[in-house]
Amino acid sequence: MAIQPIVTFPQPVLRDKAKKVTKFDDELKNLINDMAATMYDAPGVGLAAPQIGVSLQLTVIDTSRNKEERNFLVLANPIIVKGEGEQVDEEGCLSVREYAANVKRYEKIWVEAQDINGEPLKFEAEGFFARVVQHELDHLNGTLFIDHLSSLKRTLYKKKLKKILLEDEQE
Ligand SMILES: [Zn+2]
Known part of the structure; x- marks a missing residue:
């Protein structure tokens, strides 16, 4: 597992519509491991492939914040088939530096995706978990949370x- 540098706004890869995952091979598993390592290192509760510069419809999520047991969810080619209700809470993003703001999201969502082996995956998510899934899925469509403001x-x-960015240059 290798921690990868996180791409930040306004780098263009964050704005691309990510390509579908078609090969569920060892290369994909390596990428997933890198994404998980990068997410835990940040630390974050989710990371989408475009955030490490790979334009693929792939995301890892772990909202448990459990440091002993690291069980992360892998979603390939995920879509929200239905959304219900509304929640507003503060959101930040590893790719949006030094900023957080309130964003409106569905309270509950129904998701279809594929797992690490390409097997179909169907689940419902609510509350904070649903918020994170919606945030990560946005990344796969080139959308950032600041676009909701x-x-x-x-x-x-x-x-x-x-x-x-100016301050960075001067350093
Ligand atoms: Zn993000």
């Missing part, structure tokens, strides 16, 4: 980021 908030964030 008002254009004013987004503009303010872009200004803030410009400053951060």
Whole structure:
């Protein structure tokens, strides 16, 4: 397992619609292990392949925050088939530096995907888990949580980021 550098906004790969996973081979398993290692190292509760620069419809999720037992969920080619209700809570993203904001999401979702071996996977998610799944699935469509905010908030964030990037250059 190798920790990979996390790609951050505004790098273009984060804006691409990710390609479908078609080969469930050892190479994919290696990529999944790298994604999990990177997620736990960050630490984060989810990571999508585009966040390490791989434009594939693949995400790993672990909302347990359990350091002894690391059981993460792998979703390949996931889709939300139905959403219900509403929840608003603060969200951040490993690819959006130094920012968090309230985002509206479905309270409950029905998901279909494939697992690490390409077998079909169907499940329901609620609350925080549902929020994380929706956030990660957005990544596979080139969407970031800041896209759910008002254009004013987004503009303010872009200004803030410009400053951060300038400071980086000066270091
Ligand atoms: Zn994210």
